[in-house]
Amino acid sequence: MLLKNRVGKKDIFYLIDKYSCAISRVEAEMLLEYLFNCERLDLYIRDFSINKTMEELYDSLISRRLKGEPVQYITGCTEFMGLDFIVTKDVLIPRPETELLVNVIRDTLSVTQTKNPKILDLCTGSGNIAVSLSKLMPQSEIVATDMSEAALKIAEKNAARHNLSDRVRFYKGDLFNALIFAKNPKFDIIVCNPPYIKEDELSYLQKEVKTEPEIALNGGKDGLDFYRIIAKESYRYLEKGGSILLEIGFGQKKDVENIFSSYSIFEICRVIKDFNNIPRVMWFNLI
Ligand SMILES: C[S@@+](CC[C@H](N)C(=O)[O-])C[C@H]1O[C@@H](n2cnc3c(N)ncnc32)[C@H](O)[C@@H]1O
Known part of the structure; x- marks a missing residue:
């Protein structure tokens, strides 16, 4: 039929x-x-x-x-981790590769059986990582930050859409500066999918990607600005033995590894490849 x-x-x-x-x-x-x-x-x-x-x-x-308008901006929604998310031109459209970050965190915490893990999602955008982690791990405490006020409004709507407004706290600001008003900003895990495209490659992106906010894409001259700041400042916000999980762009593995190893306080725990066999997630522990 x-x-x-x-x-x-x-x-x-x-x-x-x-x-x-x-x-x-x-x-x-x-x-x-x-x-x-x-x-x-x-x-x-x-x-x-x-x-x-x-x-x-x-x-x-x-x-x-x-x-050239992506279908997700036309319909105003997309799917991430099997959940519906509101998306507008103020936020990056969540990519399937980014689900790797969520899956790795979920799997690890379920193995280590960490009670009430505290997780910081830097550069939250639509809130896709924060909201899906909170949905998958109801016992977690999640803080999510972004520099863009417009993006945070969408992230808050997404938390509300999944009845998680009281479980995910949002703060606006430049990376860790957003935590200035957060109570006890120490976390077991910091997760981040930062902007990582090289500035001079922005004009060569596909027309669809060019409709996404530049603030979500521009990683500075060599695409690595955000990794440098995270490597420099994250120790203040991590519990001892805490982890940092980062999405990286094509070909950035060696550079990001060098940035973190120059501080001698991190050990690289895992590098996870995406479905195209490209290193996509880097996981460091604070030693
Ligand atoms: C690549 S998008 C990631 C969005 C979402 N987490 C995801 O995985 O789809 C990067 C996000 O970083 C935010 N951002 C850019 N510069 C920032 C800064 N200096 N501090 C905090 N957030 C920033 C952008 O507004 C954007 O939402």
Whole structure:
């Protein structure tokens, strides 16, 4: 019963196929889910009859997409760790690679059975890391910070959306300076997916990435500014034996390792590769 009769009036398959040369089927489905306010599966089992207005609305969404607007900004949401997150142009669209950070922290804490772990999520953006960690580990205490007020508003909305407003605390400020008003800012884990693109590579990014906030991408001249500050200052905010987990960009492993080893207070614990076999997460312990 999955395939519907396609003869006669325009149906959802007509819209799915209409721009099949220009956008992927997945993106077409995401836009149609948004347009019809339904689940992906509904597209295939419910009967949608397409009138002129709906077709024109769909055409206008497609035209935004073809101009380079990511589908997540058009629909205002994305999925991360199986959870729905609100996204706007004020926040980076969470990437699947970043789920590695969340999974590693969850797995490690469940093995070590750390009671009420305190976690700091620096550069929280949409709050995707902080909110999913809090959801996965209800006993954790999570603090999340960002320099962008607009991003923090989205992060707070995401915490509220998942009923976690009382479990994740948000502070605005430049990296660790945001913690000036936090009570007892000492953590078992500091996690961060910082901006790490080299300044002079920003203009070569894909048009979709260029629609994301520059403050979320620009890692300074060599892309490593944030790692330097974190390596220099994090010891003040870490419990003894605490860990730092960082997402890194392509080809940054050696440089980040050198930055941290120059302080002689960190040991490198693990480097985790992503699904393309690229080193993506670096884990340091404070010794
Ligand atoms: C790469 S995005 C990461 C967003 C989110 N954590 C994720 O993983 O998708 C980096 C974030 O760092 C924030 N940011 C940039 N400069 C900052 C600074 N100096 N202090 C704190 N946050 C900063 C940006 O606003 C942005 O939200």
